[in-house]
Amino acid sequence: MLNFIDTVGEAVAGIKDGSTVMIGGFGNAGQPFELIDALMDCGAKDLTVVNNNAGQGDQGLALLIKEGRVRKMICSFPRQSDSWHFDAKFHAGEIELELVPQGNLAERIRAAGAGIGGFFTPTGYGTTLAEGKETRLLDGKWQVFESPIHADVALIKALKADGKGNLVYRKTARNFGPIMAAAAKHTIVQVSEIVPTGSLDPENVVTPGIYVNSVVRVGAVAGSEALDSNGKVA
Amino acid sequence: MGTQTSIQTSEKPLGRDELAQLVARDIVPGSFVNLGIGQPTLVSNYLTEEQNITLHTENGMLGMGPGAVGDEIDGDLINAGKIPVTELPGASYFHHADSFAIMRGGHLDICVLGAFQVSATGDLANWHTGAPDAIPAVGGAMDLATGAKDVFVMMTLLTRDGASKLVEACTYPLTGVGCVTRVYTDKAVFLTGPDGVTVRETFGCTFEEIQELVPLPLKRAE
Numbered sequence: 001m002l003n004f005i006d007t008v009g010e011a012v013a014g015i016k017d018g019s020t021v022m023i024g025g026f027g028n029a030g031q032p033f034e035l036i037d038a039l040m041d042c043g044a045k046d047l048t049v050v051n052n053n054a055g056q057g058d059q060g061l062a063l064l065i066k067e068g069r070v071r072k073m074i075c076s077f078p079r080q081s082d083s084w085h086f087d088a089k090f091h092a093g094e095i096e097l098e099l100v101p102q103g104n105l106a107e108r109i110r111a112a113g114a115g116i117g118g119f120f121t122p123t124g125y126g127t128t129l130a131e132g133k134e135t136r137l138l139d140g141k142w143q144v145f146e147s148p149i150h151a152d153v154a155l156i157k158a159l160k161a162d163g164k165g166n167l168v169y170r171k172t173a174r175n176f177g178p179i180m181a182a183a184a185k186h187t188i189v190q191v192s193e194i195v196p197t198g199s200l201d202p203e204n205v206v207t208p209g210i211y212v213n214s215v216v217r218v219g220a221v222a223g224s225e226a227l228d229s230n231g232k233v234a
Numbered sequence: 235m236g237t238q239t240s241i242q243t244s245e246k247p248l249g250r251d252e253l254a255q256l257v258a259r260d261i262v263p264g265s266f267v268n269l270g271i272g273q274p275t276l277v278s279n280y281l282t283e284e285q286n287i288t289l290h291t292e293n294g295m296l297g298m299g300p301g302a303v304g305d306e307i308d309g310d311l312i313n314a315g316k317i318p319v320t321e322l323p324g325a326s327y328f329h330h331a332d333s334f335a336i337m338r339g340g341h342l343d344i345c346v347l348g349a350f351q352v353s354a355t356g357d358l359a360n361w362h363t364g365a366p367d368a369i370p371a372v373g374g375a376m377d378l379a380t381g382a383k384d385v386f387v388m389m390t391l392l393t394r395d396g397a398s399k400l401v402e403a404c405t406y407p408l409t410g411v412g413c414v415t416r417v418y419t420d421k422a423v424f425l426t427g428p429d430g431v432t433v434r435e436t437f438g439c440t441f442e443e444i445q446e447l448v449p450l451p452l453k454r455a456e
Binding site for chain 1: 293372408
């Protein structure tokens with residue numbers, strides 16, 4: 001069932017304590033800041049969050065972590081020059097970390113959305129991140145068994161949605177959006193624009209509306225994020 | 235010139251930019267290439283139009299152009315190091331699972347990575363020092379090391395303490411097993427594989443001097 005919702009607050013209101021929440025974005029590109037802020041305000045806690053990173057600076061996911069609302073992070077790259085809130089929680093032993101190679105993270109999310117019970121991959125074989133996992137020699141390569149990552153909710157950002165919930169993204173802000181939309185039981189999307197049904201070329205739809213449950217329009221202008229002092233997109 | 239071996243191609247060790255230039259020159263025209271964060275990024279400065287190289291960035295793009303400046307800067311268009319970049323004509327975008335399928339599926343010709351250590355059999359250690367208080371962060375390093383057809387490493391041959399980073403067996407946690415095919419250093423280029431390590435060329439020192447620095451048996455390029 002697809003709903004168009006007026007505010008980000010209403011969109012995230014159903015997220016319960018203890019939920020697993022996928023959050024789109026790679027760094028800040030594609031990160032649904034308004035939905036994350038709303039998740040802060042709604043008070044849900046004891047969350048398991050799936051994201052490539054573990055928050056940066058003093059916004060978005062970093063604040064959720066700072067406020068102690070995240071019990072566990074599943075991510076590939078938690079440590080950054082400005083990941084001080086995660087760093088503090090980690091060193092204090094107040095947050096659990098499941099570190100996953102980035103491609104395994106993506107494929108585990110994809111597998112969940114595709115109904116795959118797990119898969120063997122060469123990535124990580126012979127490393128500490130494969131310790132305790134089943135391995136097999138397949139096609140002449142040692143491979144490691146990885147299981148899917150399911151989620152209760154996905155919060156993602158797209159550029160446009162049409163009336164059917166079909167989504168298009170913008171440049172490298174697409175990143176984890178399409179696979180998280182498919183992997184979660186309930187997918188909430190923030191978009192810059194809602195366009196009439198029929199105005200997106202069906203050949204160019206990236207995420208079909210079947211994966212989308214809630215759409216909320218936010219006022220953000222695409223690609224307008226500020227740069228930090230290192231010239232990186234903050 | 236002294237009594238160097240015939241494979242010495244420079245009288246001085248190479249600087250970072252000279253090394254990047256050498257790696258760029260060795261990339262076969264028409265290749266699909268991923269340049270790791272840090273020193274490998276310099277390689278893009280020396281790729282020529284005639285080489286027709288397509289750059290991949292693991293956050294979902296083929297056909298990545300140079301770093302963005304001024305009005306080109308767009309928060310939705312960044313590379314794996316989260317630096318704003320540009321797109322070239324013929325670029326394409328795709329989601330993260332497709333991006334890593336490009337690597338894992340063996341479609342990427344070359345990736346160029348930095349390293350803490352490389353072993354005699356091409357094992358790579360570049361993601362974690364193993365220090366107990368360090369927060370581990372792997373990103374796409376393991377996927378790149380395992381997936382690309384050729385893995386080139388760029389590093390200084392020696393640590394600040396003078397120890398060789400080319401070692402019999404890595405002491406740092408591994409990123410990938412037997413994955414490195416070439417090691418470009420300031421003092422020499424090494425080819426790694428099941429038959430051991432071959433010195434292709436040296437810079438500012440002889441084969442014999444390299445052999446004294448590296449604690450494993452080296453072969454001379456034919």
